[in-house]
Every structure is written in structure tokens, then in C-alpha cells.
Amino acid sequence: MTPRRITLRVNGTTYTAEAEPRKTLADFIREDCGLTGTHLGCEHGVCGACTILMDGQTVRSCLLFAVQAEGADLATVEGLADGDRLHPIQQAYWDHHALQCGFCTPGFLMTTVELLHDNPRPTEREIREGLAGNLCRCTGYQNIVKAVAAAAETLADAPGALRVTGAAAPSRATSAVAAPRKPRATPATSQRARRSGKTAKRRSGPKR
Amino acid sequence: MKPAPFEYHRPRTVEEGTALLAKYGDEAKVLAGGQSLVPLMNMRLARPANLIDINRIESLAYIRDDGRALRIGALTRQRAAERAPLVAERCPLLRDALRLVGHAPIRNRGTIGGSIAHADPAAELTAILVALDGEVTARGPKGTRVIAARDLFVSYLRTSLDPRELLTEVRIPALPAGAGWSWMEIARRHGDFALAGVGVVLAVRGRTIAEARIGLTGVGPTPVRAAEAERLLVGRSPSEDLWNAAAAAVRAAVTPDGDIHASAEYRTHVAGVLTQRALREAWERAREAA
């Protein structure tokens, strides 16, 4: 399998790296883009932890090969917050204790983004059905449903706040509290070619 | 869980795609939506030596109306078909069933052609194709051919497509004007594979059923057309007794397997119940349309 050069955009920043065709998009995002907010649960499309937005639509990044995303515009959980300010959906999850270990949360957040974009005023049933593709082992879902309903309220009062960064360049987050991982990069640093040899190998070097 | 290595090909046209399939035959798999294939590859239950990614063959994504049927390109995403005004207008049965296929991210990538070529025994689209007497077009080394739904589904995950053939178009007849329809399925959780599912169409003249179509999924290795139940309905006037009789005929027509999700008895019973409910709903809709 010859590695291929792949260029794509995540949260507005361009990344280029080489990967074997069999490398999943989830692994590419995590290892080659250094964005580990997207999680691997089942790796066969059932749990939803790997859910991201690709060209504006939710997809299971574990069921896409990175080569397929050549030229695509991706949005991951790291792109939700605006510096220190949580995205309204994140804020609602925080306010309603809709996460415990947080492992499923990025997938839930990205699913919620699409859900509320498509249906700004969902009923409880619509929320439950809309989230049915994401599994949580900790919370029992009740607070997640409440959080989504609350987020819908907030967003109804502030249209435009649903916007997820695609265009905005991520800024450096300084506060650690309740914020996603420090987003990388200004375009200059992110464009370096990353050699990706074997998958899942921890790299030495500067801590991200 | 990572897939085994493969050679990756990305044809830009149907001709390039079929040439690759002709070359690699059963050493290749077509990658369309990937929502069924990639899980198998990630678990290494499937290890195609060659993966033929057809996602850039844009000429395969379209939805057209030829006056009698919807002609849907094989690469059309399920989500796009679910939302297409043409589908809502000409075949709302398809729209309703699509809403129950998996979850949004699955439908954002999954394709109409892929679902049919994959032939999962619990798929919605295969039952609809069979109920409405649809067709598919396939292109291969011997040329192009049209396969009728009744000749297409052979067994679990098996169609009569040759490994060197590419499914290019799905043709789904439009519902008759004023017809009522209903899709009903049952699963433990929203988005799960159906334990049993049924699609019903009733064309009505006054208070008489002029035409009836009943297609089921999840009740055998391939989708089932309940022809006996259909015959029972034509020319009759709706009543609870009639729906009961049709449900009994459906139960006699299905041979589901039991598994850890549901027993054979349960699936048989529920196929009847869903048929009754679907007939009722289809009749209501036909009356509203009148």
C-alpha cells in the first residue's frame, strides 16, 4: 500500500500528511492532525463517538478512509469553542451535567450541531431519535436530552450562534477549565508535512 | 480495529470503474457509502485486495422522474433522497422508509445503490423495490442490463449481480395518483435493523381497493412480496376483517429465522400486526387524497 498525500481542512486550518489508503479519517485526524478530541469507541459505526462534520454533514469518521476526505472541510469538537467561550451547545451540556467521563461527548456534540441546524425546535421525541445513533455508558441520557433542549432554547434566541468554525481561525485557549484542548496552530505551523508511518505509534517530540 | 491492506482505486467515470471491476473481479469490492462495507473491513471480516472507490463518479448521483418512475443514480446519498421534493411527491413510501434507515450520519454517506447491492435481509430499500416492482441497471464486461427486483435478491447479502458489474441506477415506480401508503417497522431502538418491516401501497377506487402492494423485510433471507395477501385485498372494501385476513396471509408467507434479537414466532406475529396497521394507515391516506 503506497502512502498517499492527503490535504484537508479541519476547523478552518489546512493539514497535509501522508497516509496509507487504509488509514481511517478518525485516525488521521487524531494522529496526523493532532486533534484527539474525536474519539474511537467501536470503530464500526455503531457508537457515534467518532462523529464529525464533513462538508457540513455528520459522518462516522471511523467509516471513512482519510484518502476519501481529500479536499474536504471538516469540523471537529475542537472547533466548537471560541477561545475561552464555550459553544452554546457545549455550555448547555456543561450546565445540565450531560457528561461524566466525557468519552462519548464529542460525538454527541457534533450530532447535536447537525440536529439543531436541521430542526431548531425539536420535540423531546425528536431529540431522543436524533441522538439515537450516539451511545453513552455513563449518564443514562436524561441530562443529554435536557441539554439539547436547553441548547435549542438558547440558539432560538440567538440565531447565528450555531455557526461552527469552518472559517474562523482557532485562537489560543488559555483557560483549562471546561474548554476543549488547546487548538493548534496558526496556518504556518499546521502546514508542515507530517510523516505518518505505522499507525497508532506515539511520537516523541514537542508535546501538543 | 484496522483494515487489512488493499490497493486503492478511485475511478472518475463509470467506464473506468467497470474496467477496474473487470480486471479484478472478485478480488475487488466497490466502495460507495461504506457504511456496511467498512465496518466489515475494520473487523477484517472482509479483506478485499482492491477497493474501488466510486464516490467521485458524480454522474451516478441524480434523482429524475421519467413520468412513471423515479430514476435514482446508484451513488445518490440516502439523506439526499430522503429530502428530495421529487421523492416526497412521487414516492413518499420511499421517503418514510429512508427516515428509518440507521441514523443521520449513516444516511449522509450511505447510498441508494449501495443499500440495494448489499442486500441486507433487514434493509428497507430492498423491500420497497420488490413491493413496487422496481428495477436496477447494471454495467459490466458484457454490457448493460436491467434486472427486475424479483430476479435480483438471491439470499443473505447476495444478489444476482456479477462481481464485475457495477450497479448504476435504481428505478422505483411512482405511486399511483391518490394512492395511500405506509411504511412500518419495529426495532428495539430507533435506528436499529428492523426485526420486521412492511411497506404497503393501496390504490383505491371509491370504496374499493383497486391495487395493493405489500413488501416485507427482516422476515427471511430476501425481501418478501406478499402476493397472496395482495390478491385477497384487490376488489374488496376495507374493513377490520379484511385487514385481519391480509395479516393472516402475510404471516403464512414469511419464514423468518429466530436469533438473540427476536424469535421466529415473534417476527411472524409482528409482521402480521405491522401489516394491519400499515393497511389501516394506507387506507386513511388514500381517503384523504380522494
Next chain:
Amino acid sequence: MKIEGTNTLPASVETVWKAINDPEALRSCTPGLKELKAVGPDSYQATLQIGIAAVKGTYAGTLAITEKQAPTHYKITLEGTGGAGFMKGEGIVDLEPQGSGTLLKWTGDIQVGGLIAGVGQRMLGGVGKMLIGQFFKCLEDRLGGNA
């Protein structure tokens, strides 16, 4: 998983008995059988490659025939392990004369485990029956030719 069935074969009980004990018949009729090597009387090493559509697994194991009561009854066991999981099948076969032919009754107990069982739960029973059906269809064809 317990399954059972009957088949009517167009040959006498003795002919059918010979056929179902014949390694050649077993070799050509067992679906997916790639290799069958005798390691003792009525005992074989087997390699099978079976599955449906894109999902194929290779299993290495043994096939044995026991509890023989010629010419009407035996037990056949097939077990194998492979990357996709393991499988173990036990079948009891009984032959009865029926007119000029034979009624073959079989009951089977199949256990499948490992990855393929977890993922393929929905289809295992059906596929199992189908493969066994293929076996007997093949036998029928062979016997039809000899009758």
C-alpha cells in the same frame, strides 16, 4: 443453535449410506471445503473457507464420523477455528426407505463463536441452514446421477 430437516434422495438406503460415508462425496459437497485429509478411519483434517458475500473466514479443524449404525444412522462432527471465530457442528443423520428412494432425516446443533458470531448474529441461523441445504442438494445431485 438447533436446526433440522429432511431430504428425499432418489436412491436406495444402501447407496445413500455409501455416499454419505464416501470422502469424495464429503469433499465435493461440503460447502467451502478446501482440503480434507484422512488422519484415521472416519476421521479427517479439514480446511474450510466459508461465508457470505464479502464476509469469508478460513477455518482449520476436524471432521469425524462416529456412532455408526450401518446402513441407517451416524453422527458427523465438524469443528474448526479461524481468525473470524470458531464453529462446531454436530449432526445426527438417519436414513429410512421411502418408496424406491430414501428419506434422510438430520438434526444438527451448531455453535458459532468469536467475531463472526457477534457481528453476524442476525444471519447465522439462516446461513447455517442454507449451507447445510447446499450440502444435501449436492448429495442429491450426485445420487441422481447414480440412481
